[in-house]
Structure formats: structure tokens, C-alpha cells
Amino acid sequence: MSAAPPGRAYLIAHWHGGDSDPIPVQYNPTELSFEKKLVFAEVAIPATTAPLQQFVRGEAEVLSLELFFDSSDRGMSTQAESVARQTDKIYSLVRIEPTGHTPPPISFYWGKGFPGSEIASELGSQRREKFTGVITSIRQNFTLFSTGGVPLRAKINLSVREYKPMAEQLEELNLSSPDRTHAHVLGPNEQLWRVANSYYSRASDWRRVAAENGIEDPRRIASGTRLAVPAIDRGRAGR
Numbered sequence: 001m002s003a004a005p006p007g008r009a010y011l012i013a014h015w016h017g018g019d020s021d022p023i024p025v026q027y028n029p030t031e032l033s034f035e036k037k038l039v040f041a042e043v044a045i046p047a048t049t050a051p052l053q054q055f056v057r058g059e060a061e062v063l064s065l066e067l068f069f070d071s072s073d074r075g076m077s078t079q080a081e082s083v084a085r086q087t088d089k090i091y092s093l094v095r096i097e098p099t100g101h102t103p104p105p106i107s108f109y110w111g112k113g114f115p116g117s118e119i120a121s122e123l124g125s126q127r128r129e130k131f132t133g134v135i136t137s138i139r140q141n142f143t144l145f146s147t148g149g150v151p152l153r154a155k156i157n158l159s160v161r162e163y164k165p166m167a168e169q170l171e172e173l174n175l176s177s178p179d180r181t182h183a184h185v186l187g188p189n190e191q192l193w194r195v196a197n198s199y200y201s202r203a204s205d206w207r208r209v210a211a212e213n214g215i216e217d218p219r220r221i222a223s224g225t226r227l228a229v230p231a232i233d234r235g236r237a238g239r
Helices: 084-094 121-126 166-173 192-200 203-212 232-237
Strands: 010-015 032-035 038-043 052-058 062-070 106-109 131-145 151-162 182-185 226-229
Touching (some): 062 084, 084 131, 084 151, 192 226
Antiparallel strands (some): 010 106, 038 052, 182 226
16 A cells, blocks of 8 residues: 655545555645534433433534645646546545445545544543544535636535444443443442442342442441442352
């Protein structure tokens, strides 16, 4: 695979048969737009001033950008070079690949400090150095032609919707799961049944936590005590 020019934004197509060489843009974009929406459900509780907001899922993030191409510096006569030699490399990414039966996902790269590379450390491995998605819309606007009708200047507007296979999402999120052992610091006035409910979704399983930590009297546990919350499978095996 050939390397992209230093400092130049570029795209890589993830074809069914393998990744393409970097497809550099002629001029770096002057603006990138990222939009991410979240879906929350309102849970109405009687005698409260506002409903609870329960997280349901995230929607796909969308990257919007405009690319500029110009071949007029090579002349504007009937022998001029068409700017389509460059723009068709981008436009081909919305064509259906015969072997994959779908247009390819693409990745957009551009230098260090890519948006999303400096997110909070609490989010684990969700940092990114590129944006990967599928092109959901493309608009080409040709604005200059030679005397012979050869297109010499163009703008391409892209809308790219986030694409991540399920396995990759689960690996990034590393969600807390009852089949893994967890560490928990007991909060003020927090009781074991609440800890069990948080990790197992069953408050009645507080005895698993008590047994794991050698607790004989669950009513006498100091705030700040570090507890090991056993994996649910291991807890069942010991019952």
C-alpha cells in the first residue's frame, strides 16, 4: 500500500477484497462537521417534577465535509485535463462493488489530534484517530469548464455515517457485565442489596457479595470499604 502525502487528508476504501491505497484529497478541507445524537426514553414517575431520562442507545455519528478540486493550472484549452480524473476516485466510493454487493465503508484520515483522539480517559478505548463510515450522500458541483467543455474545477460534498461492526463496538465499550468480577467502593449509607442490584439486577443476590468478602454482618460495613463483586457464573457455581 502506498503512503499518502504528509499533512494531506486522505480516504481509504475498505473493499471486499482488501483496503485501497490512500486516496489523497487535492486540497485539505476548510471545515469538518461532526453530529452525534443520543436516544433517551422518558420514564414517568408519579408525584415527581420531571420524568427520568433513561439512556436507550446512541445514533450513528455523521461526518460532513466539502472537498475542492482544480485542474485548471494545467491549461484551459481543448487539451485540458479533466478534474474528473480526481473526483471520480471519490465518486466511485458510492458505487456497488460486485463482489461485496454494497458500496465500501471508508475511513477519513487527517493528521494528529483528530477529533475524538483526546476524549476523557474514563471512556477507555473509544478514542479514535480516524472516522470510519459509509457514504450516505455525495454531491458534485462542477464550476469551471474549458472551451471544449472539459470540467476543470469541482466541489464534492460528502455525508459519511459512522460504521462499526458489533464486535468492534463491544470491544471499545468494554461494558460492565455480571459475568466479570468487579471492584466496588461502598458509598455512604450504601447496602449490599443495592450493590447486588447494580451488578446483577437482582438485589437478592447480596449474599454472593457478602460471601466473597467474608462479611458476616452486612449491616456493619464501613463506608469506603472496597468490595470484590464476584462474576455471576462463579457465584452460581458456589451456590
